[in-house]
Amino acid sequence: MRPQPLDKTRNVRGLFITHDVSNYGASRSLQLLLNNLPDIHIDLIVRKNLFRKDASIQDIRSRFGPHIAAISRQYLPFDLCYKYKPANSWKLALQKIINRIVWRATRSRVYDYINRGNYDFIHLNSLVLHPLITPRYPFVIHMRDIYDRSSKHALNNIKNAKGVIFIDEATRDPFLGVSFAHSIVLNNPFDMTLLSEYAKSHFNWPEQDFTKRVIFSIIGGVTNKKGVDFIIRSFMKLRNDNARLLIVGRGEKNYESLCRRIALPDERIIFWGEERDILKIYSISDYILRGEEYQCIGRTIYEGLYAGCQVIIPAEDTKRKPMFEFDTFKHAIHFYQPRHDHELSGLLDRLSFNKVRKSSYYSNVDRYVRQFHLFITELLNNE
Secondary structure, three states: OOOOOOOOOOOEEEEEEEOOOOOOHHHHHHHHHHHOOOOEEEEEEEEOOOOOOOOOHHHHHHHHOOOOOEEEEEOOOOOOOEOOOOOOOHHHHHHHHHHHHHHHHHHHHHHHHHHHHOOOEEEEOOHHHHHHOOOOOOEEEEEOOOEOOOOHHHHHHHHOOOEEEEOOHHHHHHHOOOOOOOEEEOOOOOEOOOHHHHOOOOOOOOOOOHHHOEEEEEEOOEOOOOOHHHHHHHHOOOOOOOEEEEEEOOEOHHHHHHHHHHHOOOOOEEEEEOOOOOHHHHHHOOEEEOOOOOOOOHHHHHHHHHOOOEEEEEOOHHHOOOOOOHHHHHHHEEEEOOOOHHHHHHHHHHHOOOOOOOOOOOEOHHHHHHHHHHHHHHHHHOO
C-alpha cells in the first residue's frame, strides 16, 4: 500500500540536505527514502568536498532518484559532536578550521537557495549539519549518531528544529528531559527484496567459488573505529580453511596498509575494495559482522538480517539495548563482548562450519515511508 499524499490541495516542497552521497550508512537510508517518497517536490543539496573529488550530478541522481527536481552542491558545516567520532589529530584539526572558514564565507549561498525554494520543510540528514538550523526556517534533523553533549550550541540548534527524527533509543537517550516541537523514533529503511534476482547469479573472486565457502563480511569504511584490524586478527585464529573474510570498502591509507600487512599471511582474507552494487556482497555473505569497541548495531546489521544473513554484533550481555524486530530475527543474531578477541574468534570458529541457507528477503520501506509521511504531515498541520 502506497502512502497517501501529504496534502491533496497543494504540492508540498521539501529540501533534503546531506553531507554524504556514498553507498553506505546515512546516505543509503536517505537514498531509499527519496526513491520511494511520493507526491513531494524534492530538491537536494549535497556537500561540496574540499579535500576530495565530488561525485558527478548524474551519479548522485542515479542513487537518490531520477525524479529529484534539482541537485545543488554547496559547502556545508560539519560539526563532530557525536560519540565515537574520529580521534583528534593535527590533520583533523586543520580540516575543522578550514571547514569553519569556508562555511562562514559561503553560508549565505545556502540560505539564498532556501529562500528561493519556499520549502515546506528542510530535512538535514545528520547531526553534523546542525549549524544550519535557524528558527527562521522549518528544519527537520535526522539523528543518526549519539550526541556527546560537548556543544550547547548543538543542543540549542536541535531544540530550534521544527522536527527531530531519532533512528533508535540510543540516539534519543542524550535528550531525556528535553522537549522538542515534534519528534519521533523511527528505525532506518531497508529493502533487500532485489536479492531474489541475485540468487540466480554467481559472483566470484579469482579462484574463489563463494557458493562453497562460509563467507564473513565487514562492510563500510576500513577504519580503526570499525575494528577492522581486530576482526582480522580474530579471524586468523580460525581452524576452518573453507571460511573467507571479505573486507568491503576503503579506508585511510596508513590504516588500510596496516590491515593488509596483518592479513598478508592468510589467503582466506580478501580485501574487496569499494563495491557500488552492495547487494552483491549481501548475496554471497553468510555472516555480517561489526568490530567496534562499543555496542554497535548499525545499518549493515539490519541489511544483513533483511538479506537472510546471520549477524555478529559487539554488545555486552548486561548492556544490550533493545533491537528493532529482535524477536523476528533472534535466531540469526550472535553477540560477543566488544573487542574481546578470544570470544569473537571462538564464535567465528563455531559459525565457520555452518553455511547459512537463505530463503526469504525482506523490506520495511513501505512502512517506513508511511511513518515518515505521517510525521511530516503532522509537522505541517501543527504550524
